[in-house]
Amino acid sequence: MLTGVCLGLFLLTHFSNHALGLVSVEAMENMRRIFNFVWRSWPGTILLYGSLLVHFVLSLESLYRRQTLRMPIREALKIVFGLSFPFLLVSHVINTRIESALTGYGDGYYEVLPRLWSNPLTASTQSAALVLAWSHGCLGFWFWMRGRDWYPRYFLLIYSFALLVPLLALLGFVVGARSIPAIPSDAWFKPVRTSPEILSDIRVTIFVTLMTAIGVTLIARLIPVRGKIRITYPDRAISVAKGFSVLEASRAAGIPHLSICGGRGRCSTCRVRVTEGLERQPPATEAERATLARIRAPDNVRLACQLRPNHNLSISPILGADNVGLKIQPSEQEAAGRERRIAVLFCDLRDFTLLAQQQLPFDTVFLLNRYFETIGEAVEESGGMIDKFIGDGALAIFGLNNSIEEACAQALTATVRIAKGVDVLNRNFMSELDKPLRIAMGMHAGPAIIGQIGYGKASALTAVGDTINAASRLEGFAKEYDAQLAVSADVVRYAGLTVNNRESYNISIRGRTGTLETLIVQNASEFEALMAAAAQKQDVPSQPAAR
Structure with missing residues (x-):
């Protein structure tokens, strides 16, 4: 970041100097003296070329560490721009900076502008280098700053500034060059006191060094790394070579994975929950620990861009609509619609509107995200799928790929985990x-239509039907009875639980004929003991009949 800021400051002052061509060439010359006093002094030279060298080496190191070249287009453009514009600048640097260092004489705008303007190819090359260098810096700034809370407020101002700087620099170059009489093209960068052979040798040496460095980096990436590991996602498992970060593994496999900062550990959007194998992974770096501490992440959360596993592990991405719960890839038949018996769970926060009025907006969003994370984790670990989040409520579906009996048992397990998770949130x-x-939770089981429903990007695999409506109504009854859970007797029976000693209610549901036998549960954790007893009963082998 420091070398990028230094190079960005150099570009800004250099392009501002070019922009003065809109005033006059004399104004450009006057500013150039100040510019040279700063950047051609020994401290300025060390700072500028030291930053350029360090920045280039770090970019090669970053390229080498990438185990896959699949990445968002913005990241790819930044790398391409960063590696290409040094080649475009070599001739310009040699005939201005190096010539000046060797002879003590440096051409000014009066000499350089007409030479550039007299050769269309060279003028185009230098203009392209200007745009590429500035674009590279702007992309770096964007990756660095777009996650800041103040950035959206000043986006239009920053964007306008980013467009105006190169535009004014190019206009200043054109206006300034046209105001000076042209010179013959064969005088382009003709050295004053230095032999052409010496400058040519320097140019070739720099070109060869740059190309060799990039070539060696690309070849080194092709050397196979021994050993592979297995990364298990909620809906699939992939094998990658050791050295891959989890983010790179996602990209290599074509799995959508958010990363606002471009994989540099400066944000937390790529974070994942490690559900298995965390104890055998390398520890978090200081930068990763600082980012995770800032968001108060639990111990089993790591940054995907920083975690480079050396043993098998199971993970679940936390952020992103496609990464909440289990990501279902529907078949054409499923997308078109099918009927299936499922268990449906509605979960809602009580009095959250009043709570939100008493909190700052950031605190409200943070708390709500932690609550949704608790629900998503409970549903996912129980084998269900988060269908959608609605305000401060959530809809979860169980049984898309298993029997109704297993689905109801999973749904009851999820309610127990949600209740415990909310208790943990209250303590924290x-x-x-x-x-x-x-x-307040409502749960019912029965037939429903499963299909891809919606329009465009807003479409998703979801469920509709009377079962969903009944579960939603039961969640409202849980609030009326001041209980955590209102569950239909059908769910309990499908799950194989015996609750003969618990009082049930025959509840009328609007839009539904007849009544629905319902159990009102004050604390959903009560089901934990019942389910453990049922599981133990199933595991006990039957005794042989007495002879």
Whole structure:
């Protein structure tokens, strides 16, 4: 970042000097003296060319560390721009800076502008180098700053500035060059006191060095790395060579994975929850620990761009609509619609509107995201899928790929985990909440239509039908009875639980004929013991009959 800022400052002052051509060449010359006083002094020279060297070496190191070249187009453009514009600048640097260092004489705008203007190819090359260098810097700035909370407020101003600087520089170059009489093209960069052979040798040496460095880096990437590991996602598993980061593994496999900062560990959008194998992975670096501490991430959360696993692991991306819960890839038949018996869970926060009015917007969003993370983790680990988040509520579906009995058992397990997770949130935010978070859940099981529903990017695999409506109504009844869960007796029976001693209610549901037998559960954690007893009963072998 420091070398990028230094080079960006050089470009800004250099292009501002060019822009003065809109005033006059004399104004350009006057500013050039100040510019040279700063950047051609010993401290300025060391700072500028040291930053250029370090920046180039770091870019090669970054290219080498990339285990895959599949990346977003912006990241690819930044790399291409960064590696190409040194070649465009070599001749210009040799005939201005190096010539000046060797002879003590440097051409000014009165000499350089007409030479550039007299050769269309060279003028185009230098203009392209100007645009590429500035574009590279702007992309770097964008990756660095776009995650800051203040950036959207000043985006239009920054964007306008980014467009105006190269535009004014190019216009200043054109206006300044046209105001000076042209000189013959064969005088282009004709050395004053230095032999052409010496400058040519320097030019070739620099070109060969740059090309060799890039070539060696690309060849080194092709050397196979021994050993492979297996990374398991919620919906698939992939094998990659050791040395891949989790983010690179996602990209190599074509799995959507958010990363605002471009994989540099400066944001937390690529973070993943490690569900298995964390203890055998390399520890987080200081930079990764700082980012995770800033968002108060639990111990099993790591940054995908920084985690380079050396053993098998299972992960679940946290952020992104496609990465919440299990990502379902529907077949054509599923997308068209099919009927299936499923279990449906509605979960909602009680009195959240009042809570949001008492919190700052950032705190509200942070708390809500932690709550959704708790629900998503509970549903995912139980084998279900988050269908959608609605305000402060969530809809989860169980049984897309298994039996109704297994789906109901999974749904009840999810309610237990959600209840425990909300208790943990209340303990963690005890000092910040006037009242603890309270949830209301409704659950029902039965037939539903599963299909790809929506329009454009807003379409998704979801479920519709009377079962979903009934579960939604039961969530409202849980609030009326001041309980955590209202579950239909059908779910309990499908799950194989015995609750003969628990009182049930025959509830009328609007739009549905008849009544629905429902159990009102004050604390969903009560089901944990019942499910453990049912599982133990199934594991006990039957005794042989007495002879």
